[in-house]
Every structure is written in C-alpha cells, then in structure tokens.
Amino acid sequence: MAEAKNNNLSASLEDYLEAIYNLSGEFNTARSKDIAKLLGVSKSSVTGALRVLKERGLAHYKPYDSITLTKTGRKAAAEIARKHNILKSFFINVLGIETDIAHQAACKAEHTLGAEVISRLLCFIEFVTKHNAKGYDWANKFKKFYKNCKK
C-alpha cells in the first residue's frame, strides 16, 4: 500500500523533502540534479534519498522518471517549510544573521531541538514579532545591544 509511515524523518530526509517541495513549486516536478545542487550533495545521494522517501510513502519515484511528492509528502514538506521559514526570518530579522547561515541553521534546527522546543520557540518568535509591530522595536533594540555583547 505504500502508505506513509510518518515516523520521524531524519534531518537529512527532511532536507530532501523540503528541497523537492520548494523546487516543485515552480514546475510541479523536481529534478534530481537540482536537488543535488540545492543541497550540495552528489547525484547518487539524491537517488538514495528518493528511494527512502518512496518507501515511506512521501514521494513518487521511479528510476528515470519525474519526481513528485505524494499528498502526505506535500503536507509534511509544507509543515517543515513553514517552521523553517519562521525560524529563518527570526534569525535574519531579529538576530541579524546573514541569509545563508540563517537558512542552514533553520534547516537543521527542528530536528535537533525537538518538537516541544520548536513549538514554543515559534510562539516566542511570534510574540516578539507582535511586540515589534506594536512599536516596541525589538529588532532594533537588540541590534544596539548586540554591539556591546561579547558571547
């Protein structure tokens, strides 16, 4: 039945899933080559990952055929991307981190920190953001603070 065992994906598999999701956005199908490039990984590593994603019911995959996500896969990917983007924008806009680094960090964060921490952290970011909107300008206050902060 190839039904999704939604068992927690490894950080690496989530990266692949998200990459496919993002690349698919434009064309609805992702190419192995582009996934490899996006993740900085060899083509054969992509092939390997695709096999696993298929096994788990998250991607449609047949050798030499086009790559798409299953419904479950898309849902999972969307959720990953959503969290990822919130974190990323916090890193960039509040902490003042450079885009690429922020991206990398956000990619990995969820896995490492775990669901509970991420969930609360996302709330916290929302909290901070709302305060910002209310005219209490965190990002800027922090920016000044950061200059004198040696950690």
Next chain:
Amino acid sequence: MAEAKNNNLSASLEDYLEAIYNLSGEFNTARSKDIAKLLGVSKSSVTGALRVLKERGLAHYKPYDSITLTKTGRKAAAEIARKHNILKSFFINVLGIETDIAHQAACKAEHTLGAEVISRLLCFIEFVTKHNAKGYDWANKFKKFYKNCKK
C-alpha cells in the same frame, strides 16, 4: 606531542567532553560507567569516544586508567557547558520547557545552529534577561501569550 587539534568536535564528542567535565567536577576524575549512564550509551561507545578525545589532545586516557581532561579539554568543555547552560535556562525559564527536554535540546543546539547563530542567540537571551530584570517581565508575558498560541 598529542597537541590539541581543536578542529570542531562532533556533537557526539562534545557530549562526551561535557559529560566528563561535569562528572569530574565532583571527584576530579570521571568513570566510564558514569559517562555511559549519563549519556545513555553503552560502555563500549564510551571507550571509543575516549580514544578519539585522547587523539585530539582533549583527554588523558589509558585503558583501565582514570579519565581526566587535558587543559585544552577542560577549556573546551567549560565553554561548551557555559553556552549549554545559558540556552538551557532560556528554554526553561523563558520558554517554559521541561528540564530534561531543555537539557537535550541545549546539548545539541550549538552544533546544529552553528557558532554565529549561537553567539547571537546567547546575546539575545542576555538581552531578554536584562529586560526581565528591569521589570519588563518577558517570561511572564510570554507565558500568557503561549496559552493562545498554536504552532
């Protein structure tokens, strides 16, 4: 010369290093058995890690002998522990996360997030903490906010 190649340690090795550091606190020497227990790992895994820490000039280690950190090792461990503790207390005191989970997350965080993000995050935590001290009670404000926050 067994001088420390201070090359970035893996997450796992940092865990071992920190474990030894914390266990040594009480007795000045750590036991394999206790490291294993603390990290939830088998005794043989500890042996393996010790060999690597020795190779990297971070721990003194000889089979069946007592385990201590080198000066470099101690320094590195202290730094890991310091960051770790800041993160942990932020997770617990601001985000309201349960101790064990906070501990796990903090352990892994640095690695995943990378030096730049961690450095800024630690500053941010300090920033938040200082505001707290000034009577702007973040932790509490966030606590209320969190109740209505579904992420």
Next chain:
DNA sequence: TATTATAGTTAGGCTTGCCTAACTTTGTAA
C-alpha cells in the same frame, strides 16, 4: 591469597549518509 563481581575493553556488526567512478537512459542536434 583465591574467588568473584564489577568495570572496562575488544571484536565484529549494523545503520545512516555521504562519496567517486563507471554505467545506463534520455533527449538533443547534426
């Protein structure tokens, strides 16, 4: 001091994730 439990090590094996090199398939352009 001999015995035995505990601590620690070694050997061998598994998984994940990556790599390169060689091969196959596909698609494009003479």
Next chain:
DNA sequence: TTACAAAGTTAGGCAAGCCTAACTATAATA
C-alpha cells in the same frame, strides 16, 4: 537516425556512532 552530452543510476567504499557478546583487568571480600 545516429551520436553525443546531460541526467540519472548502480556498485562499491568510507566514516561516524552506536550496539551486543565475549573477553580481561581490577578491586573487594571471604
């Protein structure tokens, strides 16, 4: 339509980390 380049796959290998089972050393006690 053939020939060649690009995309994709397969085979084989490597490193990090972990495990269990069997062994060895140490230390405690009778």
